Amino acid sequence: MSKTALIALIFVYLGILFLIALFAEKNKGSKLVSHPVVYALSLAVYCSAWTYYGSVGMAAKSGVEFLTIYLGPIIAAPLWIVLLKKIIQLSKVYNVSSIADFISLRYGNSRSLGAFVTLVCAASIIPYISLQLKAISETFEIVSTSTLGIEGSSVITDSTFYIALILAVFASFFGTLALDASKNKTGVMFSVAFESVLKLTFFLIVGVYVTYYVFDGTSDIYEQAELGLDLNQLSTIKGLSGGINWYFSIALSFLAIFLLPRQFQTSVVEFTNRKQLKTSIWFFPLYLLLFNVFVIFIAWGGMLILGNQANADYFTLLIPLHFGDHWLAILVFLGGLSAVISMVVVSTVALSTMLSNNLIIPYGFIKNLTRSKSFKNEKTIKNIRRLCVFSSIILAYLLYALFDPKVSLFSIGLISFLIIAQLAPSFFIGMFWNRGSALGSKAGIILGMMMIGFTYLLPFITENVLSNSQFVENGLYGVQMLKPYALFGIDLLNPVNHALYWSLLFNTGAYLVLSVIKKGNYRERNYGEMFVNSERVVELKENAYVWKGEANVEDIQNILVRFLGETKANKALRVFRKRYQVNPEEKLADARFINFSERLLTGAVGSASAKILISNVAKEKPVSLVEVLKILEENKETISVNKSLEEQSQKLIKLTSELKSANDELKIQDQLKDDFLDTVAHELKTPITSIKASSEVLTEAEDMPFELRQKFLNNIIQDTERLNVLINDILDLEKMASGRDVLNLKLQALDRCIEDAINGISSIAKRKNVDVRFQSKTQIQTEFDYSKMLQVFTNLLSNSLKFVSENDGKIKVFLEENSEGISFKIRDNGKGIPEEELDLIFKKFYQSKNQTFKKPLGSGFGLAICKQIVQMHGGEIFANSNLEKGAELIIKLPKRNA
């Protein structure tokens, strides 16, 4: 493929990316764009050209060691997610927009530390971008000329420069679209996710191509490799030193997944919801695993086909080209381009944010910015960021131009990792140790960087650039102990891990020792406390801010207007006042307002600058650690108060439901009572009606025969008696129900009482022709109230009489005594009790619908009174539900014969 055509293809491809990014910006809320997988895929920005090309090269040179870079994140995925949660929480609370912000904030918003971290990040990112450009340029050359990339044949071409330029424009346009650096860059992230899909797909295609098309599957490659290659050297971990190297390499990649600015950008700054983490915990490791499936086979295949002369980094291109499959080489090239673009864009966006917020604005532009108008500020800040993106890519290009082409992708990538790992002690220990100080952090980073310089960069340059091996072989000034790759005689480790070991050792040591020796200032300690107790801080939000001093709302408002614009600033103020119900007339700013403003400004200009801006208009007084602790403690109390409130409300909910059911019960009772009152009214009115009618008849009829007159008078007397009984019943039940009635207990025969009751109803039974039988084997003596139990038995008997039919009605009564007590049963062959009424019949006011006989005393009290009396005797009464015909009522009484 000609160079022009390839350039055109690149333009088309970039155009597509532009469109995709634009599409995502326009459809921010859509399901596709906000899907958690997009977030997980954007994390795969981890896999840059270094992965895409470099791991094959590494596998060809040193075997399975390439895996360490991916095993770190895979093994640590669960831990990574846990730590990430804390980092994200803190970052969201404080509007953190970069790792430099994060670290500087932890150490009391230290301006100089932020600048330091920014420089470290730049030192890590720019060579890394150079490496990406190198990869692009070389692959461009290979694909466009179809020459086999013999090592050392790389040429710096104009096309590389143009590619760098295009990248710079793409990144600066999209990455800096929004001024608030902590705001999400949806467009960029979506295109990154898209590129992650592309690079994996194309890499898998070439993997399948090599393994199954060029060779006959994995075992074929293995068998051939067994004959043609030194497999032992390529597929094992080499002894103790190999093991230790593995360990360090894995640790290194683990640190990198947190600390690389592009990872911080994608995983923390672009984080929006919890689902994203849930998805990433399995998706991201899976992605890395897939990426590494074919690496070994491509490397072995390449070595078998192309020999040791070819540049192993580009086997994925060279193998298809070798077999004349240009289309595949182009696909692979596009995959590599995707890897490069996503890495470069995200890295430079992150770097530009840091450079502008932590270096350029706080150290140079802040004064200009505070003086100028708001719209100008926005523009200036944006331009600064664009310039940063642009210039860092150009700087990387220049660095690339100076590179020795012999240096492999993998070793440049490792430098990047090594440098960024220097942030680890300040970053990780600081999150869990409140004592860590800015001084310790700075000293540690500087010492670590110096160690890298000595143990890695310096020998790297003397060997590869100056081609002078004296320094490496004999050490500094010929001192053996100062051999850069075997400092103090430790030569177990490969150069990278060796450098990692020493740099981190010195770094951590300095950090710990200085932090212990010299306490940080109050700001550092306060923020230390906040970061360690992040859980509580998250709940406190603005209240978590410890600030004492004097400031005018108006002054701060002016700053906000200047940096956010009139509308945004006013909107933010309204939100603040509403949230905390602050009086708009309030002239003095409190800690919450200071914090709120600082967070807003942090999003715009970074934490260090925000602090400077605020401190310009506010007189701050030191805050003691005691006060910080008190605030955190207060929050703890709030939490426990909240908890007990929650419990209370749970109790209330329970109580409410209890009340509700009680109320329902009452409603039923009320209904029953209504029904009862109706019944009572009816029952009372019937005799009254009769009395009234009879009396009227008597007053009118003077000529009435004596016997008839007598009969009417008798009716009146009868009905009066009936009224009397009814009223007594009502009073009886009321008395028993309220517990005012006392039993007149005597030891006597229960069967006699039953016989009396049967005698009492015998005349009615005879009239109805109902057969009543009582069987009792023995006399049963127990303590009971005779008249009350007589009432019970009479009641039950007349109930039965009511329900049996005339002429063939049968009522049987049983009385037994056993170990459990006395049981009385009355069974009839009447209509029986409908199942749904079994429990209801004992309720007050209840009248069955099955009556066949107009009751003599149908007040609806009968069974309710029985139940009361039986319960007063310590017994129970219930209806037998297992009957086919008729009804059976059972009374169980405890035997009492004291």
Added chain:
Amino acid sequence: MKKILLVDDEPNIIMALEYTLRKNDYEIFIARDGEEAVALAEKLVPDLVILDIMMPKVDGYEVLEHLREHNSLKESTQTIIISAKQKQSDVQKALSLGAKAYIKKPFSMKKLLNTVSELLIHNP
């Protein structure tokens, strides 16, 4: 002589009513419950039924329905309800089922007689 059917399960009330109405020259028949009332009404086709509501087996409402459905009774027989039921809804129900008057218990004998004669004169 107009035929009147008395329906109530309270013998004492029936007795007083029977005596008074007989004295006022009406022919009186008596039923003790709803079932009996329907059977007698169909057989006798009375001019008037004086009907209680709360009765065992078949209540007054059902009797009213029967009377209304029965062709020969529908036009010739009128009904007066006498009941202890006090609620307006009960009165409405009885009237909607075709009762011509509703007299609450305890009733005044004079008022009942007036209602009876009024109904029977206007509807000879």
